[in-house]
Amino acid sequence: MKEVRTPQIPNFGKVAVLMGGVSAEREVSLHGGERVLEALRRQGVDAYPFDPAEKRLEELGAFDRAFVVLHGRYGEDGTLQGFLEQLRIPYTGSGVLASALGMDKWRSKLLWRAAGLSVPDCVLLKADGDFVRVGKELGFPLFVKPAREGSSIGVSLVKKVSEMLPAYELASKYDTSVLAERGLFGGEYTVAIVGDDVLPSIRIDVATEFYDYDAKYLREDTRYLCPSDLSEAREFELRAAALEAFRTLGGRGWGRIDFLMDEVGKAYLLEANTAPGMTDHSLVPMAARVAGISYDRLVMRVLEEATLG
Numbered sequence: 342m343k344e345v346r347t348p349q350i351p352n353f354g355k356v357a358v359l360m361g362g363v364s365a366e367r368e369v370s371l372h373g374g375e376r377v378l379e380a381l382r383r384q385g386v387d388a389y390p391f392d393p394a395e396k397r398l399e400e401l402g403a404f405d406r407a408f409v410v411l412h413g414r415y416g417e418d419g420t421l422q423g424f425l426e427q428l429r430i431p432y433t434g435s436g437v438l439a440s441a442l443g444m445d446k447w448r449s450k451l452l453w454r455a456a457g458l459s460v461p462d463c464v465l466l467k468a469d470g471d472f473v474r475v476g477k478e479l480g481f482p483l484f485v486k487p488a489r490e491g492s493s494i495g496v497s498l499v500k501k502v503s504e505m506l507p508a509y510e511l512a513s514k515y516d517t518s519v520l521a522e523r524g525l526f527g528g529e530y531t532v533a534i535v536g537d538d539v540l541p542s543i544r545i546d547v548a549t550e551f552y553d554y555d556a557k558y559l560r561e562d563t564r565y566l567c568p569s570d571l572s573e574a575r576e577f578e579l580r581a582a583a584l585e586a587f588r589t590l591g592g593r594g595w596g597r598i599d600f601l602m603d604e605v606g607k608a609y610l611l612e613a614n615t616a617p618g619m620t621d622h623s624l625v626p627m628a629a630r631v632a633g634i635s636y637d638r639l640v641m642r643v644l645e646e647a648t649l650g
Contacts, residue, residue: 354405364413373619487516527602
């Protein structure tokens with residue numbers, strides 16, 4: 342009788358699932374981190390939760406590998422990655438520089454534009470700036486947002502000059518760097534990357550005016566089309582653009598690139614996510630599922646990509 346062998350789980354050692362933290366995206370991170378933790382443990386990985394808001398980072402020295410499910414400041418912006426580099430603990434996602442660039446919407450757009458990639462017109466705002474001039478330059482409606490926040494936190498859709506200052510004041514509560522960006526309303530899409538694989542694009546249709554925090558995490562009427570409504574040729578182009586944008590930043594391991602379309606269907610790079618969400622509303626697991634990759638397998642794929650340098 343032929344022996345049936347049980348697949349062997351790679352020995353990752355003791356794994357810290359980094360979740361929570363102190364950013365404005367703490368609750369989202371906790372939700373996704375718990376799901377990742379459960380998936381790892383189901384597959385025999387010796388995994389433990391680690392919340393930097395409750396534990397000293399030095400305690401990470403007891404671990405062999407880190408799965409980063411922290412979002413926003415002090416988790417996705419290169420600061421944590423630099424600490425893990427110092428401890429020589431392999432971690433999931435991009436390195437220090439790519440994480441910092443991916444978190445900064447202004448500087449990532451500068452880099453993409455310099456590389457010849459399409460980005461929406463945008464400018465940095467100041468409290469005493471000329472909002473009338475900015476409105477004429479970008480046109481209304483436009484978006485005002487913190488340059489270094491995620492999950493649409495602090496983002497406003499601005500339809501007239503009188504709304505500019507309140508929008509700036511809201512965004513500046515989350516970041517000293519505030520961005521005004523031309524509004525594009527031909528559709529929002531996202532493309533996930535895991536290792537060398539580029540997953541199917543997702544079109545995001547919202548019942549709200551834009552894809553805000555509620556639409557992302559709380560509302561049940563947000564629609565996700567995956568596979569999206571793009572032709573095969575356009576799908577290929579969008580996936581190729583996502584991979585080029587990710588590699589231009591120096592991204593590695595896994596990530597997600599978001600796009601906006603204009604009214605004639607031209608795609609513009611919106612932002613990069615170097616530690617994407619892993620909640621039940623999150624987009625990378627959704628695209629992976631369409632590609633035939635289960636949540637558990639996705640989590641293992643990401644962990645397998647953990648590295649240093």
